[in-house]
Amino acid sequence: MAKKHKLTSQQRKEIRKREEQALKDLEQRIQDYDPKLNKISQFKDLPISNNTLSGLTESSFVSLTDIQKESIPSALKGDDILGAARTGSGKTLAFLIPVIEKLYRAKWTELDGLGALIISPTRELAIQIYEVLVKIGRHNSFSAGLVIGGKDVKFEMERLSKINILIGTPGRILQHLDQTVGMDTNNLQMLVLDEADRILDMGFKKTLDDIVSNLPPTRQTLLFSATQSKSISDLARLSLTNPKYIGVKETDDQIATPESLQQSYITVNLEEKLDTLFSFIKTHLKAKILVFLSTSKQVHYVYETFRTMQPGVSLMQLHGRQKQTARTETVYKFSKAQHVCLFATDVVARGIDFPSIDWVIQVDAPEDADTYIHRVGRAARFGKTGKSLLMVTPSEEEGMLKRLESKKIIPNKLNIKQAKKRSIRSQMQALCFKDPELKYLGQKAFISYVKSIYIQKDKDVFKPEELPVEEYAKSLGLPGAPKIKIKGGTKNKELKNASRQLLALSKANEDGEFDEEEAKKVRTKYDRMFERKNQNVLSEHYLNITNEVNKHGKGGDEQDDGEDDDEDDFIAVKRTDHDINEEDLPDLIAPESKRAAKRALSKKQSINEKGNPTKLKFDDDGVAHQLYEFEDEEDFQKIRKKRKRQEAERRAMEEDYSSDEESGEPVVYLGAPSGDIDQDYGMGDDDDDQSSDEDSDDQPPSKKAKWFENDKVGGRERDDEPQILELEQPETIEDLEALTSRLISQ
Missing domain, CATH: 3.40.50.300 (P-loop containing nucleotide triphosphate hydrolases)
Known part of the structure; x- marks a missing residue:
């Protein structure tokens, strides 16, 4: 070098x-x-x-x-x-x-x-x-x-x-x-x-x-x-x-959209927006589409549901609640893809250069004309062609068109072809019914959209009082509209990034004086999390049941008729007030000496004085019994006699088996004799069995003739009848091989 x-x-x-x-x-x-x-x-x-x-x-x-x-x-x-x-x-x-x-x-x-x-x-x-x-x-x-x-x-x-x-x-x-x-x-x-x-x-x-x-x-x-x-x-x-x-004129301080952009809008009811969007995607599978929604929770819910229904094109999502790595990866993939649909919020409405976007769809109307200009500006960049579509509800149409006309933007009105439109409401309801987590996302999407309409400044365009909340909730697949609690109204946007400590210090009590203790309290996200009542996960029917249980569980004072109704109180828990007798309470005075304290804390000493702890079990009638308890003497004697009798019978069977082998008779026993004489040997009635049980303590039972033994005719055995073999049930391969060899040898 x-x-x-x-x-x-x-x-x-x-x-x-x-x-x-x-x-x-x-x-x-x-x-x-x-x-x-x-x-x-x-x-x-x-x-x-x-x-x-x-x-x-x-x-x-x-x-x-x-x-x-x-x-x-x-x-x-x-x-x-x-x-x-x-x-x-x-x-x-x-x-x-x-x-x-x-x-x-x-x-x-x-x-x-x-x-x-x-x-x-x-x-x-x-x-x-x-x-x-x-x-x-x-x-x-x-x-x-x-x-x-x-x-x-x-x-x-x-x-x-x-x-x-x-x-x-x-x-x-x-x-x-x-x-x-x-x-x-x-x-x-x-x-x-x-x-x-x-x-x-x-x-x-x-x-x-x-x-x-x-x-x-x-x-x-x-x-x-x-x-x-x-x-x-x-x-x-x-x-x-x-x-x-x-580039700023004195008479008009705003700039219009690109000339190569074809702008259009449609009037659609709020509850039909998702049906229209899904139908549009199904008819434009060979296009690159960017869909704008108002909130990140809407983006998340629409993405998850549409992905499950598989419209036939790749789907992506991009919003501010994602991690930065996921956002960067989504931007890169969407820029490189040719046929894809991206659901996004206004986080990508400004300045982002996505090449070759065919359609920009605004499902939710923008907050003002400036936001509209930035949204549609993602298409038709650097002289290229592009198209945009704005969905407005009948209550938003007049006001939004006036705002756009002030910026010299006049989009063309389009009509929806009803033949190509399909409803996905039943599919959304089925998805929410099967997946509670998806239902929860739908509820959050509903609440976030209603809140976004409520905090809009332009009330001539956005009218919260005219929202069809029940129909919109059903279009999302929900059984009903969730309850919404809105705080602050239009001030939410202004207070979003304000310092919490400054807000706390600015609060004054009724007398106009600052409360230092109250000012020091700063509510964090964990405080709000523990204070939140997550009632959206539970259905309204279940909440009614739990409320009834709590109502009945307070005691019998709330009953109007004073009669006991067993059917109504099937799942109710009644509580009765108990009088506490202080004399029955144990002595809780601490031991005075060190030796007494050591004996009280010692597990070994406690066992010596009080014995081992007991454990109870309950039978079918609900009666408590000790886990190990002695049985009655009478029952114990009966079991003892029965076991002795079974042992004597087993010995008798072994003697018969050995005597049969010595005599050369080909007899094989199948199965051990059971303890019930009536079943295997019983030739008498119940009274004979009871008497035999009482006398069988010391002497074995008398040997009886068995039905499977060979009969003798004329002082000799009958060779013409088939020999009956009684064998034990083989459990393993070795038992089966031994049984086979014994049968072959016969």
Whole structure:
């Protein structure tokens, strides 16, 4: 292997001089660049470094999109950007390229610490941004990191001090700002918020305020989203100075959906939505479908039931309650699959680039027009074609269409072909009847959907009082609508991420004074778990039975007629009050001496004084008996006489057998004689048997003639009659072989 040639000091100076000159030329090109005069269409025409251009070319990024043409030059000059463009227009590159170029021109190294912070609302979008950054920044020496929930926090803490570009979700970034010693943001050059309107929403408001308070105000800030807000209060919180609005018109601050997207809607009753969805999947088996539902519990239940009914296409689920490994694996598999159906919540509604989606189905109506734009934006990305279908109930139709029309979105109305529609209500009911766990999931899905409708802000579209709850419960396969307890109403969304300790401290008693003891109590998930009454698992009929049992079990005072009804009280447990006599209670005074205490605690001493513990058993009549108890003397004597008689009979049989062998008679006995003389030998009546039992204590019974012995005719044996052989029942192979040999020898 050839040795690497060492550079001289003069050569190093020349290289450093050329790099400085290249940076000066690049700075001059950026300052002289005017988007209005320079009509460009490719990345090579931008004033960017060769390293970044090589990474873009090798990653197959050649042409610029509209949002990239307008935002990248301004961002390179150091301006704050507020950018908005329709989904699938390439907003990711619009902020990643300025981030890389900013650190490149500042000669950023590992020792300079964190230079750029990119915040994403969801984990999947953060992973996607990180993957794109690795591709286009392969020729640069910057270190990049990804911090999201579901990963090892300690592993991230050990490496944060050496990261130049950090990508993450708001919660995990704030956690590292509070806990990680090596995370220093004093030298931060750029802050990027992807899907900024979602991050600025109520759910991340406090978290984002805490993050911004730890950042220097001299940074450059970029905000990108498909739908953008120009609220002065939001921009002031982020310390934006004279931001440039890219792609945002003064008359309309929202951007419509892609032109290549075919949008349509159908009006369907709430209880018929699952029937319509299953029928749609059965008729589109060769398509890639993304189905949006309101809650994660709905996604879980629909996925489990549809998977059991096997519509004929691969099914997947994706929601926020899954583990991060499962979510990442599902995103990867769905991106690579060709014919598949994915049930998901709005966790994948923003920014995720799923290639070649044919249909986006919205089973539940979105909360607003912005959410609709983000949902349908998963299809028809980068100029490709796609279709979307929105299901609205009759009460939601008018209000939702008005909201979409305000964004210049007018979907086409479609009619359902009743011939191809099939009902799955009976199948859902059968599944819930067979599987209690599936029934429990259905109940949770029902409750979560009703709650999601109740907390919606737009009451012109979502009307909880008009929900057909009983019919909807039956469509899910449930026997009836579960009871729902809703707390907080529309404030739930606002209080979702609020600190529990702050909420506890803000509570005041009736006098207006703080209760310190009450403020210190913070209810955890375990507290709520033990306080919860899980009544949904039990049927209403069973609950009625248990209530009746408890009612009757309180005593006979609640009976109205005062008569005893044995049939009504068949399963009732009656309790009677017992008077306690203190004189009958044992003496519970502790022993005074050590010897008495030792004797009281000693098991051996206790057995010597009180004997072994006794154990009782109950007969069929419910009478208690000791496990080992002596029988009566009379019964014992009868058993003793019977055993003596059986032993004498056995000896007599052995003598007969030996005498028959000596006489040469071919007689073989089959089975030992039983103890019942009447059955085997009995030729007399019952009185004779009783007298023989009484006299058989000392003398064996007299020998009687047996019916199987050979008769003698005329003083000689009858040779013409067949000889009867009595044999023991063979139990093993050896017994069978011995019996065979004996029979053959006869």
